[in-house]
Amino acid sequence: MPEADRNADVGETAASGGATAAEPVLKVRDLSTRFFTEEGQVNAVESVSFDVHDGEVFGIVGESGSGKSVTALSIIDLVESPGRITAGEVWYRNADLAADMREEHPEAIDGEYVDTRRVPEGVRRSLRGPAFSMIFQDPMSSFNPSITVGEQLAEAVEVQQRARANPRSTRSRTQGYGLGRYLSDWMLPSRSFVSTESRDRAISLLDQVGIPDPADRADEYPNQFSGGMLQRAMVAQALAGEPDVLIADEPTTALDVTIQAQILGLLRDLQDEADMSVITITHDLGVIARMCDRVGVMYAGEIAERGTLGDVFDRPIHPYTEGLLGSIPDLDDPAPRLQPIEGNVPELLDAEMGNRCYFADRCPKAMDECVAEKPAEVGIEGSDEHRVRCVLADHEYDPARALSTTEREREASADD
Amino acid sequence: MTDGRDGRDRSSRERRGATERAGTEGDALLDVEDLHKYYFERDSLVDRLLGRDARSVKAVDGVDFRVHPGETLGLVGESGCGKSTTGETLLRLREATDGKVRFDGESVFDLSGAELMEFRKRAGIVFQDPYSSLDPRMTVGELVAEPLAVHDEPADAENRTEARRERVDELLERVGLSATQRDRYPHEFSGGQRQRVGIARALALEPDFLVLDEPVSALDVSVQAQILNLLADLQQEFGLTYLFIAHDLSVVRHLCDRVAVMYLGEIVESGPTEELFEEPRHPYTRALLESVPRASTDERDREIEPLAGDVPSPRHPPSGCRFRTRCPAVIPPSDVEIPQETYREVMDLRERLESGAMNTERARELAAEHGNERGNGVNTNGEEGRVEDRGDATTETAARLCTVLFENDIGGENRAVVTETLGHLLDGERDEAVSMLRDRFESVCERQRPVLQAGPHPAACHLYDQPTERPNANPAERTADD
């Protein structure tokens, strides 16, 4: 879809929703997540900020250990011990919720926005499903192997319905599942505890994600599904709550290319139909190019560069972005030699993360100022969206000030 | 790659073997002929006692290819297509069920004793997973030295321990690690560094030939590029011959001279890299190439037609052409005129009928569902009603079902046949429905297994030159129908 059309679409839907296109559905500000491990404090996510607009696909791309998955988990508050979200705000636009919360938590409200980091945990939990839902990388381990796929979906549907009926209550998740119910389930483990309506909804969800013969497949167990089919089922599960924002964490990494093409096509169709916002997290630049309107490139827990797809892919400023693009062999136009980034991804131990650019010791364009101070994120002229955390955004590379090899080695050995 | 140890010298010395076969240009270092590897399930003592027959999984089912000295042959395919099994079987890490592998003219499966050890020295492997391919309880130095220890190398050195250590240091330095890291354990290294250790280990015995089994697919893109460059450099420097197994087509295009595409245990197409990527012939290759998302801003607007469905199970591979169940270009019989998309739908219906996914009950349900939607309820439930209704009502239901089942407009005589079939199905006569559809629509693709032609760029597809149709023309056919 051409750029202009897409913007028009966004504008239209946003207008019908009573807001303007400029107001994103999700604003993440200075989000930081730390892991407190035996080896020390790991800064997995370091002051990350970005916006997600209505009906757009925002991509986060990065290598393993760049903090992209932890960012996603932090948004929906699923970070587990020893990890903890230590700072930041996640502003979610929802007028109803804002009105509800204004009395009790005025500090968490800003117009139509609610800072999910500052509302009680129960409220935050109730947002999982109707506001945010997530697709994980490995569909096999995301389903319980001993319950049929249909029943698991129907359960998700019921949970969402209860949450919808009483959205602010923490009890909503377990309502209607009392002691008697528990005992009867325990005595008759095979007894289904989902209603016929939920089951029908589950089947229609399976149909929606393109599973043939959904009524029959609903009665099958996860191991009877192929990887691609199971990934479709997981998409169906994520759709059960009709979320505003769908977070897809490496949705196709475990799949073969032909199946990947199916799933990407499905996600795009669903996003067009339901007009969801999608956050796609992946290491695959091809997936980003196929899915996303705007993209953030993560390195060492930070967003190194973000902007529209064109900004990042065609006019990259950050040497890391350039390096990533130079590292992948082009299928249509093979270069004789790849231009890899030397060195390895840092381990993000707090003790080793000084006040400097984290990419400097792998950077082919590192200069003296890169290790003197951490560069700030600056906007790039010519695009409203394009922002880069690199000194090159400010001035050109000057070989005279290049970080000398000895200095670079000193930096590197300091890391060891 | 023209130094003295080059495999090319050796193979020219023993110029013999496969030259009589068509399509040969020069001698191959490795010649794989009709390689089969089946796994047998339900083969334990208990299964035998219960009298259950072993079930075969045809992981590799008749694979032919050759690798010439100094070149890189890419073996591409999706997971489960048998590409890794091929690599391990030809190195005798798994026992082949059938077939021949000649390495430098000698039959690998007949080697034993010192000859086998010599083969092990000349042919090595680098594995996909740098985490599990290094023993966590050995230091990097021990790991790289292990092949030397197994072969008692270097044989002529006075101080063997010292010589070995020097060799290890040299290898570590060559793959971009430092000799001071010799005493560290694998878990102290990153994925890319571990893969370098794996490569150093594979190089320790100065091999001529390496199987690279997805060596970069577990690595991050930036590190992946480092390893690919290293592999290219090593090939140049030591005159190595590679069999590069991968699922990532862009990596294959980057590194390989020739490519063979595998699907469900068979090679469906092979050819020089440039030619195969620019002009893919087999519909599967085309679909595969189309499916890869490109990292460019035009990617969003590129129209692709992804393959539908999943890869069939290797326990029950389809008869004839294995790709026919998903093929967008499956060939209709010559006497039937039908648009390609419609034919695909007919074939899908047949597939569902034969597998039982579509049956009488399901057909009636579907018809009833859609009948009600339109508000002209037709009596389709109840056995008694059916006998009287036989005729108009059934035909009408069948006609409606036909429009429900087919997205494309199916017209004329074909429609009549399909409608009649559905009529049989609604009446509970599944077998007749199956045979009726088969009679009219049976494709050459399901009758005969296509073979690779002679020549530099063959494709095992009935769209291209195939031997004239004879029943069971291909000896491998007998294995496909159990």
Added chain:
Amino acid sequence: MISPRTIRNLKAEFRGSALAKLGLCIVVLVVAVAVLAPVLAPHDPTAQNLDRSQLPPVGFSTTTNSTSTEMVNGSLQVVNETTEINATLTYPLGTDSLGRDMLSRVIYGARTSLLVGLLGTGLAAVIGVTVGLVAGYYRGRVDDALMRSADVMLAFPSLVLAIALVGLWGRAAWSVPDPLVVLGITPEMPASFVLPGTVIVVVGLVNWVWFARVARGEALSVREESYIKAARSVGASDSFVIRKHVLPNSATPVLVLATIQIAAIILLESALSFLGFSGTTLSWGFDIAQGRDYLASSWWISTVPGVAIVITVIGINLVGDWLRDALDPGIGGEGGSGGA
């Protein structure tokens, strides 16, 4: 063979667990006692002194009613005489029915128990690990044959096997010279102690099955690792692969099992000596058996060695728990440190 990470885990687990500390203290104490038995024992544990038989432990006293017939004034009279026997510090844990020092016997008994425990476990481990690794590595028919025979062993009651073997070989009591006595450090102690040979073989034969099962399970998973394929690809033989790769990588659970097995074998040894199969007279089990007849009058003869067994077994099990918690990769793994 033990990686730095393993050692780190062991230390961390040790610091966090009071039970691990207690267990290690007990084990160290028992081992020290067993090694230094001739030095620590106040008396020769085999020296009999009927004058001082059945002395109670310190802090207790007993009364004996002796009934004697005496000639009093020309007629025979039955005289009931009650004597109170007081404990003496010379025999802090009392003496047995033959007047042997209980403390010395318990100290020497630790030797027998630990040696049988270690040697029996060693034997069981050697047989079991070999069988298990071979079965797991080769799978198929080999596996079927070996593991079915292991199942047969498991079905065989250990006591019956012991009786049969004792009948076959006799008790095979091996007399081992005591190094401390030979060196002349403690010349007054017995010059040798007796090791119950048949018992060691029996406990080995009974317990190898557990090792075989654990080792087989480990070998089955280790053989699927690519480093096994990598070793075979350079031409390593099966026995090389099993020794160099499968064994070291299966060692951890075997080690954990071994500690627990030592405790189990100590119990089994006690039971066998209690029943009189052991051939040594210096064993906790033997003392329990011989004290059985005096339970009413001299309870300590059975109780003291019984308490020693309980403490030792608990100590070893606590160490086993510590090892298991520290070495189990499922617990306290590397933890998620970010990223995808």
